[in-house]
Amino acid sequence: MDGTTGFGELSAPGRVAGPDEGISTAELALAARNHGLPLEALRYDTSPPGLHYVLVHYDIPATDADTWRLTVDGRVGRPLSLGLAELRERPAVTHRVTLECAGNGRARLAPRPVSQPWLVEAVGTADWTGVPLSALLAEAGAGEEGAGDVVFTGADHGVERGTEQDYRRALPLPHAADPARDVLVAYAMNGAPLPPQHGSPLRLVVPGWYGMASVKWLRAVTVTDSPFTGFQQTAAYRFRQRADEPGEPVTVIAPRALMIPPGFPDFMTRARVVRPGPVPLTGRAWSGHAPVVRVELSDDGEESWTDTEVTADPGRPWAWAAWHTTWTATPGTHRLTVRATDAADHTQPLTAPWNRGGFGNNLVQRVEVHCVR
Amino acid sequence: MDGTTGFGELSAPGRVAGPDEGISTAELALAARNHGLPLEALRYDTSPPGLHYVLVHYDIPATDADTWRLTVDGRVGRPLSLGLAELRERPAVTHRVTLECAGNGRARLAPRPVSQPWLVEAVGTADWTGVPLSALLAEAGAGEEGAGDVVFTGADHGVERGTEQDYRRALPLPHAADPARDVLVAYAMNGAPLPPQHGSPLRLVVPGWYGMASVKWLRAVTVTDSPFTGFQQTAAYRFRQRADEPGEPVTVIAPRALMIPPGFPDFMTRARVVRPGPVPLTGRAWSGHAPVVRVELSDDGEESWTDTEVTADPGRPWAWAAWHTTWTATPGTHRLTVRATDAADHTQPLTAPWNRGGFGNNLVQRVEVHCVR
Numbered sequence: 039m040d041g042t043t044g045f046g047e048l049s050a051p052g053r054v055a056g057p058d059e060g061i062s063t064a065e066l067a068l069a070a071r072n073h074g075l076p077l078e079a080l081r082y083d084t085s086p087p088g089l090h091y092v093l094v095h096y097d098i099p100a101t102d103a104d105t106w107r108l109t110v111d112g113r114v115g116r117p118l119s120l121g122l123a124e125l126r127e128r129p130a131v132t133h134r135v136t137l138e139c140a141g142n143g144r145a146r147l148a149p150r151p152v153s154q155p156w157l158v159e160a161v162g163t164a165d166w167t168g169v170p171l172s173a174l175l176a177e178a179g180a181g182e183e184g185a186g187d188v189v190f191t192g193a194d195h196g197v198e199r200g201t202e203q204d205y206r207r208a209l210p211l212p213h214a215a216d217p218a219r220d221v222l223v224a225y226a227m228n229g230a231p232l233p234p235q236h237g238s239p240l241r242l243v244v245p246g247w248y249g250m251a252s253v254k255w256l257r258a259v260t261v262t263d264s265p266f267t268g269f270q271q272t273a274a275y276r277f278r279q280r281a282d283e284p285g286e287p288v289t290v291i292a293p294r295a296l297m298i299p300p301g302f303p304d305f306m307t308r309a310r311v312v313r314p315g316p317v318p319l320t321g322r323a324w325s326g327h328a329p330v331v332r333v334e335l336s337d338d339g340e341e342s343w344t345d346t347e348v349t350a351d352p353g354r355p356w357a358w359a360a361w362h363t364t365w366t367a368t369p370g371t372h373r374l375t376v377r378a379t380d381a382a383d384h385t386q387p388l389t390a391p392w393n394r395g396g397f398g399n400n401l402v403q404r405v406e407v408h409c410v411r
Numbered sequence: 412m413d414g415t416t417g418f419g420e421l422s423a424p425g426r427v428a429g430p431d432e433g434i435s436t437a438e439l440a441l442a443a444r445n446h447g448l449p450l451e452a453l454r455y456d457t458s459p460p461g462l463h464y465v466l467v468h469y470d471i472p473a474t475d476a477d478t479w480r481l482t483v484d485g486r487v488g489r490p491l492s493l494g495l496a497e498l499r500e501r502p503a504v505t506h507r508v509t510l511e512c513a514g515n516g517r518a519r520l521a522p523r524p525v526s527q528p529w530l531v532e533a534v535g536t537a538d539w540t541g542v543p544l545s546a547l548l549a550e551a552g553a554g555e556e557g558a559g560d561v562v563f564t565g566a567d568h569g570v571e572r573g574t575e576q577d578y579r580r581a582l583p584l585p586h587a588a589d590p591a592r593d594v595l596v597a598y599a600m601n602g603a604p605l606p607p608q609h610g611s612p613l614r615l616v617v618p619g620w621y622g623m624a625s626v627k628w629l630r631a632v633t634v635t636d637s638p639f640t641g642f643q644q645t646a647a648y649r650f651r652q653r654a655d656e657p658g659e660p661v662t663v664i665a666p667r668a669l670m671i672p673p674g675f676p677d678f679m680t681r682a683r684v685v686r687p688g689p690v691p692l693t694g695r696a697w698s699g700h701a702p703v704v705r706v707e708l709s710d711d712g713e714e715s716w717t718d719t720e721v722t723a724d725p726g727r728p729w730a731w732a733a734w735h736t737t738w739t740a741t742p743g744t745h746r747l748t749v750r751a752t753d754a755a756d757h758t759q760p761l762t763a764p765w766n767r768g769g770f771g772n773n774l775v776q777r778v779e780v781h782c783v784r
Contacts, residue, residue: 060433
């Protein structure tokens with residue numbers, strides 16, 4: 039595992055909230071630090087800093103771009119140690135990538151896994167610019183001695199369920215080294231240097247996978263010949279029904295459609311108000327498995343569904359698609375539901391999929407709309 | 412008041428949570444949209460977008476800088492209607508300003524007022540660039556017909572406690588028109604155009620006052636000859652013990668010091684871990700009344716206090732001061748408390764000041780630190 043253990047009650051095992059247990063101060067402290075995408079910001083093709091979701095496991099580390107080094111070592115023929123200037127000298131690529139937190143939807147589960155309490159908004163899309171990981175691995179001569187894992191180490195440091203650690207995740211070498219997977223060592227977001235909370239000065243971006251794979255404040259890439267068993271790979275980010283089972287790893291983003299809640303909100307409840315007549319409905323949809331091919335709307339409690347117009351850019355396969363339709367509001371209260379389906383025939387469920395970590399809950403989005411004259 | 416009323420249960424009166432009532436889904440939805448300053452980001456002199464706190468009352472409006480107009484009218488001799496280019500042609504000023512949400516500290520109150528559930532982190536400092544409001548009011552010939560209020564209208568639209576409205580606040584004309592108050596019509600934050608969530612393309616910045624005065628997405632400045640009685644002036648943002656009293660208006664920022672929690676955190680509880688030995692402690696402190704002249708630290712449950720080193724830039728009177736000291740950690744659990752005092756002799760309280768809206772709770776910050784070997 040990653041480091042010293044034995045912090046006692048200071049750092050407790052994961053748990054599920056009791057039946058009547060409200061959001062705790064600890065969960066609220068996470069919600070006040072981290073933030074989702076305000077849903078009206080789905081209107082922007084790319085999400086600027088402050089709108090793109092952020093989850094920081096420990097503290098945002100104090101980093102210095104001028105002295106930052108990225109090492110590529112382990113089972114490689116030619117270990118590398120590169121500064122930012124050296125990375126910028128290499129051929130750069132830009133990918134538009136939708137990232138989503140694996141815990142998105144967690145706070146709507148019953149019983150509720152106690153952790154960062156996302157409702158539905160932990161998503162964002164940005165243009166990430168940097169060096170292909172496949173190019174760096176090739177330059178270092180990785181894979182010449184057979185397959186293994188590639189371990190990514192960030193500079194953020196903390197303790198989690200008793201294990202002190204730098205944040206660390208791995209990808210199988212065949213994935214990490216495959217140019218078609220478009221894994222990126224990124225130094226720019228939407229054309230500007232990475233902001234502190236998004237990994238300044240350097241981060242990994244793993245298209246199609248939940249955000250835990252995209253290690254921020256990246257300082258080391260280590261090729262190993264055995265599977266990585268670190269905390270974030272084998273203890274956290276597993277689909278488990280019981281605490282004592284190994285569980286399946288959390289990897290690819292499940293399909294999801296979100297709508298910009300129409301009309302205007304009540305401040306306190308965020309309840310939506312519209313006036314009678316045609317109401318444009320727009321939003322985004324994405325899946326890590328395959329392109330989204332269908333977004334459906336229901337306004338009758340999910341009895342019937344109608345297709346919306348989906349617009350995707352085939353040149354940007356890792357980015358969300360846009361969808362739009364028009365709905366006619368009549369006085370009263372309505373429930374609007376949207377549901378995405380991808381080309382691999384994954385469809386969003388109408389009942390939340392539950393697991394102890396609260397991962398991958400891609401339940402359909404339901405928006406209650408009050409039409410008043 | 413501001414607009415149509417009568418939304419019934421859709422938009423209810425303000426309330427205080429019951430004794431055992433946890434954070435509701437509605438409060439959590441606000442916490443997931445809005446965000447505070449992660450406390451380690453107190454290390455930056457200015458807070459970049461995504462780290463600077465954000466509170467959006469309704470939705471972030473869809474705005475277009477190219478067609479945006481700001482009107483200055485009402486009781487003025489020469490009404491103005493200005494686009495962004497015309498504002499940029501005028502002499503620009505930049506002020507470094509610390510803004511804090513009036514509701515900062517609300518979620519720590521007992522009983523808890525139900526609203527945006529800030530703990531302690533709703534603060535940020537930025538360099539704001541734009542045109543002095545005093546210059547625009549002089550150009551429009553405001554004040555030549557006597558005193559009154561200046562009403563600022565934003566483009567964000569919603570309903571709050573039954574009142575449909577565009578967000579709107581006012582300042583007394585003598586304050587708004589006083590060049591020494593440095594009230595700014597800002598089009599840039601930290602040298603870049605305003606991001607959507609901070610008021611793109613134009614906002615008011617009122618140095619020294621809680622954030623509710625700094626109207627975002629500013630589209631109209633209206634000089635009136637009678638006091639403004641809009642919702643955000645007379646219904647919201649009042650210090651009240653009972654719902655049926657008029658209350659005192661919320662205005663100037665009370666003093667507060669915050670420390671960067673030392674060491675490293677536990678992921679879930681944010682509990683802090685340090686190792687034995689000297690621990691540098693740093694943070695910021697501010698007050699809207701007068702410069703902060705003293706920041707004290709206690710490590711013995713507030714029995715005794717020692718002064719820290721406070722560094723302020725006299726050329727930036729509206730920005731937070733920095734403070735630092737060194738504390739020696741010994742094994743065990745410690746409570747560190749910091750307390751700011753300003754030159755007008757306002758000191759942070761050791762007991763939270765309570766009011767129904769949860770405004771101005773500048774209780775001292777207490778950080779529990781676990782020193783382990």
